[in-house]
Amino acid sequence: MENLLYRDARNYVPIDVTKGIDHLTGQIVMADKEAPNGYEVMPKCKNCKNFKDDGELMGICESSMSNPKFFAYPDMVAVTCEMYSNKL
Amino acid sequence: MSKKLKEVLANAGISMDLQSGGAAPEKMVDREVKREPHPRIKKLKDIFMDTLSSANNEFTYWYTREYMMHDCEIPVVRRAMALKSAFSHSTPAIYPGELLVMHKASYFRGSFPMPWLSEGFYMAHEDEFYKEALKRGSASVDEHSKFGQGGGNVTKSFGKVISIAGKFGMRQEEIPALLKLAKMWYGKSVDDLGNKYEKMVPEYKTKEQIMRSIICMFDSGFTLPQGREIINYYYPLEYGFDGIIKIAKELKDKVAGKADGDGMVGMNRLYNYEAIILVIEGMQKWINNYAKEAHRLEKITQDEKQKEEYKSIAERLEWIEHNPPRTFIEAFQMIETLHIGVLNEDAISGMSPGRIGLVLYPYFEQDIEAGRLTEDEAIELLEQDRIVKTSIDCFASTGVVGGVLSGNTFNTVSVGGLDREGQSAVNRLEYLILEASANNAMPQSTIALLYDEKLPEDFLMLAMEVIKCGTGYPAFMNTVIAQEFLMKQYCKEGMNLEDVRSWAIGGCLETSPSVWELLHLNGKEYWIPGGAGQPTSVGVHFLSMPKVLELVLFNGIDPRTKEKVYEPHNSKLETYEELWKQFKLYWQITCQVLTWTNNIQHDVWRKNNMAILNSLMKPDCLDKGHLINELGYRYNGTFSIESAGTITMVNSLAALKKIVYDDKSETLDTIKDAILDNFGFKDASEVNSFSLADQERKNNDAGKWEKLHFEVLQAPKYGNDDKFADNILLEWEEFFCEDATHYESLYGLNMYPCQISVSTHGAMGSATLATADGRLSGTTFADASMSAFPGTDRNGPYALLNSASIWDHAQSQNSQLNIKIHPTAIRGIEGSKKLLALTRAYMRKGGFHIQYNIVDSKVLAAAQKNPENYRDLMVRVAGFTQYWVEIGKAVQDELIARTEYEGV
Numbered sequence: 001m002e003n004l005l006y007r008d009a010r011n012y013v014p015i016d017v018t019k020g021i022d023h024l025t026g027q028i029v030m031a032d033k034e035a036p037n038g039y040e041v042m043p044k045c046k047n048c049k050n051f052k053d054d055g056e057l058m059g060i061c062e063s064s065m066s067n068p069k070f071f072a073y074p075d076m077v078a079v080t081c082e083m084y085s086n087k088l
Numbered sequence: 089m090s091k092k093l094k095e096v097l098a099n100a101g102i103s104m105d106l107q108s109g110g111a112a113p114e115k116m117v118d119r120e121v122k123r124e125p126h127p128r129i130k131k132l133k134d135i136f137m138d139t140l141s142s143a144n145n146e147f148t149y150w151y152t153r154e155y156m157m158h159d160c161e162i163p164v165v166r167r168a169m170a171l172k173s174a175f176s177h178s179t180p181a182i183y184p185g186e187l188l189v190m191h192k193a194s195y196f197r198g199s200f201p202m203p204w205l206s207e208g209f210y211m212a213h214e215d216e217f218y219k220e221a222l223k224r225g226s227a228s229v230d231e232h233s234k235f236g237q238g239g240g241n242v243t244k245s246f247g248k249v250i251s252i253a254g255k256f257g258m259r260q261e262e263i264p265a266l267l268k269l270a271k272m273w274y275g276k277s278v279d280d281l282g283n284k285y286e287k288m289v290p291e292y293k294t295k296e297q298i299m300r301s302i303i304c305m306f307d308s309g310f311t312l313p314q315g316r317e318i319i320n321y322y323y324p325l326e327y328g329f330d331g332i333i334k335i336a337k338e339l340k341d342k343v344a345g346k347a348d349g350d351g352m353v354g355m356n357r358l359y360n361y362e363a364i365i366l367v368i369e370g371m372q373k374w375i376n377n378y379a380k381e382a383h384r385l386e387k388i389t390q391d392e393k394q395k396e397e398y399k400s401i402a403e404r405l406e407w408i409e410h411n412p413p414r415t416f417i418e419a420f421q422m423i424e425t426l427h428i429g430v431l432n433e434d435a436i437s438g439m440s441p442g443r444i445g446l447v448l449y450p451y452f453e454q455d456i457e458a459g460r461l462t463e464d465e466a467i468e469l470l471e472q473d474r475i476v477k478t479s480i481d482c483f484a485s486t487g488v489v490g491g492v493l494s495g496n497t498f499n500t501v502s503v504g505g506l507d508r509e510g511q512s513a514v515n516r517l518e519y520l521i522l523e524a525s526a527n528n529a530m531p532q533s534t535i536a537l538l539y540d541e542k543l544p545e546d547f548l549m550l551a552m553e554v555i556k557c558g559t560g561y562p563a564f565m566n567t568v569i570a571q572e573f574l575m576k577q578y579c580k581e582g583m584n585l586e587d588v589r590s591w592a593i594g595g596c597l598e599t600s601p602s603v604w605e606l607l608h609l610n611g612k613e614y615w616i617p618g619g620a621g622q623p624t625s626v627g628v629h630f631l632s633m634p635k636v637l638e639l640v641l642f643n644g645i646d647p648r649t650k651e652k653v654y655e656p657h658n659s660k661l662e663t664y665e666e667l668w669k670q671f672k673l674y675w676q677i678t679c680q681v682l683t684w685t686n687n688i689q690h691d692v693w694r695k696n697n698m699a700i701l702n703s704l705m706k707p708d709c710l711d712k713g714h715l716i717n718e719l720g721y722r723y724n725g726t727f728s729i730e731s732a733g734t735i736t737m738v739n740s741l742a743a744l745k746k747i748v749y750d751d752k753s754e755t756l757d758t759i760k761d762a763i764l765d766n767f768g769f770k771d772a773s774e775v776n777s778f779s780l781a782d783q784e785r786k787n788n789d790a791g792k793w794e795k796l797h798f799e800v801l802q803a804p805k806y807g808n809d810d811k812f813a814d815n816i817l818l819e820w821e822e823f824f825c826e827d828a829t830h831y832e833s834l835y836g837l838n839m840y841p842c843q844i845s846v847s848t849h850g851a852m853g854s855a856t857l858a859t860a861d862g863r864l865s866g867t868t869f870a871d872a873s874m875s876a877f878p879g880t881d882r883n884g885p886y887a888l889l890n891s892a893s894i895w896d897h898a899q900s901q902n903s904q905l906n907i908k909i910h911p912t913a914i915r916g917i918e919g920s921k922k923l924l925a926l927t928r929a930y931m932r933k934g935g936f937h938i939q940y941n942i943v944d945s946k947v948l949a950a951a952q953k954n955p956e957n958y959r960d961l962m963v964r965v966a967g968f969t970q971y972w973v974e975i976g977k978a979v980q981d982e983l984i985a986r987t988e989y990e991g992v
């Protein structure tokens with residue numbers, strides 16, 4: 001499996017759209033650089049069992065209560081989503 | 089090579105590098121006072137300095153998802169549900185070294201779009217929504233606005249980052265979601281709904297033309313519906329969040345099903361309390377998510393000191409999630425959380441913390457006495473607060489954020505002023521606020537010093553030291569003048585002398601109504617001030633006086649767009665009195681139609697998008713059960729008519745009066761021809777710059793207008809204690825201040841005059857032809873409302889003060905005077921004393937506001953050439969301080985050109 005990008009890693013906190021801080025090392029790192037092996041995955045919609053991919057950076061949130069079901073997008077951080085269910 | 093305007097002006101005795109009262113040293117001179125923040129703050133500041141303004145869709149997504157689910161819910165409850173969901177789902181972002189935590193979005197300098205207000209402006213230019221916005225006129229000003237190219241502004245897309253509205257960077261991965269969310273609000277946003285109904289105003293077509301001609305800078309109802317007001321932290325500090333929920337639940341029980349004599353909105357109290365509870369629950373969840381994150385970081389962090397700090401952060405958050413704060417740092421965290429929370433509730437510029445030196449004093453005093461806090465620790469927190477506030481971005485269109493605000497969000501802190509009993513309110517904490525603002529010089533919070541003769545001398549001298557850091561703050565505001573204005577405007581809503589004294593500045597320099605509330609802490613009572621008025625950012629925004637004069641000269645047709653804006657007056661303008669009368673008529677048409685259309689926008693806002701969090705904190709919403717939209721605030725007469733370009737218009741009228749009507753040396757038609765021909769200069773768009781310094785003579789210009797241009801430049805100019813020009817200002821002010829009170833806001837209360845320019849003198853200047861004072865087409869107006877046009881105030885600072893104080897400033901919410909002084913002119917203690925004497929002189933003459941740029945113009949010129957070496961250079965623009973690199977070039981040039989005083 002490919003290494004995670006920092007921006008997909010749990011212990012990365014973004015400073016801005018290009019960079020952030022690796023909480024494990026305290027260093028400023030680039031968002032699109034690979035994180036070291038073994039870094040924990042950030043909960044995001046794309047990693048959620050309830051996410052149904054529609055392609056084009058879009059999808060459906062299967063746990064949505066609305067009719068039709070509300071959309072979701074793969075890159076959204078989901079640490080605060082109570083319905084997040086890790087599929088990895 | 090074509091002759092530049094600079095040389096032409098120099099020949100007419102107007103120097104764009106005017107040094108008044110002496111000559112500046114040849115060598116570039118740095119500011120006298122330079123200080124550093126605490127090491128921890130320095131580290132965080134270094135991060136800020138290298139941070140891009142970034143946006144994501146998280147808040148937008150959860151708000152929209154929840155809102156769209158509750159189609160038939162009562163509007164206030166529906167909005168509260170959406171806000172609760174959005175707050176509850178905001179991802180916490182905590183950075184090492186922070187003592188005060190929580191951010192707007194999960195970035196260091198983050199923000200997010202609010203398509204429920206307006207969705208058109210961040211669409212691609214080809215998109216039908218954008219085209220529609222352009223047609224309405226609401227996007228016209230975007231075309232005339234520029235951000236600075238440096239600092240945190242993302243002016244261009246790069247790599248996987250897309251630039252939105254010329255300022256915000258958004259990850260490519262978020263763009264499809266942004267567009268989908270925006271389209272969901274099409275036809276539902278305040279912008280769209282407001283437009284649907286404002287079109288029903290019979291004069292709507294005129295409004296559209298006014299916007300397209302950039303006579304008005306922007307609509308107020310959907311761009312920044314709140315702001316330039318004082319937040320009120322009292323209820324959460326006194327009762328805590330659980331306490332507020334308890335109060336709301338008790339009152340909900342009391343009012344359910346009862347009109348209590350109010351057949352219109354009495355029943356709404358039930359829904360409003362329900363909404364209050366929902367929003368507070370959302371806030372609590374948001375705080376709790378941060379607490380959980382702090383605990384998580386505590387577990388994974390190796391550094392023992394940092395671990396301990398995360399633990400304390402978590403415990404503090406867990407406490408304030410439910411309870412009133414007990415200590416200085418808890419209270420500070422509480423007000424920080426509330427502040428960011430309110431800014432997430434709506435698009436707001438100018439949500440000012442107000443007099444936090446008094447609000448936080450009870451905790452400060454008791455912690456110091458108990459040995460729980462040192463002054464040094466308090467300063468460190470105050471320094472961090474400056475990073476928090478400077479990191480606040482407001483997501484709105486280019487025209488609004490760039491053209492008007494230069495990216496500033498005006499979280500102004502006020503110090504000084506009087507206490508409830510009428511004595512100096514200065515306390516020890518306010519000295520520390522000034523110290524911290526010098527140690528950590530950053531644009532936010534800009535500081536307003538509420539000047540009164542009773543303030544201690546050493547406090548005022550400390551303020552002079554801070555000014556000498558080149559921060560552009562504190563600005564001085566006149567308590568006596570403000571109090572008189574407040575009494576006049578708010579006595580009909582019951583304001584008394586005690587509450588008048590609680591006033592502060594909301595936004596850059598808006599006199600805003602407040603009240604005192606009694607805070608209890610460990611058995612001791614303290615009166616603390618806080619905002620009690622509606623936003624003062626509302627009403628009719630920035631009317632270009634020079635542009636209205638242009639329309640008078642050209643019979644209602646805009647020569648730039650060739651479109652008819654007003655019905656032709658067909659008057660020959662044979663006398664000055666006729667010209668003046670027609671100017672007033674066009675002005676009044678403008679104010680009236682914009683009042684009506686903005687009233688509709690605000691009415692849509694109050695029906696669907698009302699403030700809940702901000703409202704519940706302001707007296708008397710919680711007690712009455714009515715929010716802002718149902719006149720729940722103590723003071724509601726806050727809508728204003730804003731002027732812009734005052735001095736450019738005064739100088740233009742002075743030139744016309746002298747040359748055409750008094751001396752009759754030229755005809756009005758000749759002057760109009762010269763204006764259309766831009767006095768023989770190239771069009772600013774041809775030079776590809778709207779800046780004063782860059783303007784060039786046309787290549788084929790045979791000097792046809794040279795003599796006339798010289799003549800108009802020589803005509804009397806404001807700022808020289810010359811009654812010819814100053815009396816024109818006096819006549820304008822007497823008309824404007826009275827006329828503004830004739831328009832009625834949607835709340836059924838009269839409006840008042842407001843005179844700030846922010847950065848509009850750049851964008852509005854770019855849409856205005858040459859003016860009769862000799863200013864060229866497309867270039868900036870004189871800044872502010874009382875500043876002289878660059879290089880035209882030739883008789884020294886005291887003459888300028890005399891000109892500015894010719895009228896009664898208490899008739900207006902504000903006025904604004906900016907002065908640039910070379911650092912050597914005020915060196916040492918003697919220099920500070922001179923600066924204080926100058927300031928006092930203006931206050932004693934009845935001036936409302938004065939502030940200084942202490943900078944060598946050579947530094948500004950060097951910074952324009954090599955911006956990379958000046959990332960932290962700050963300047964005072966007009967009522968606010970901003971990083972040099974984050975402001976547009978036209979305003980930079982105007983700042984360089986301002987008269988530099990070498991002696992005071």
Ligand code: SF4
Binds near residue numbers: 051061063064081
């Ligand atoms: S349940 Fe939450 S995390 Fe999963 S797809 Fe839906 S919104 Fe995303």
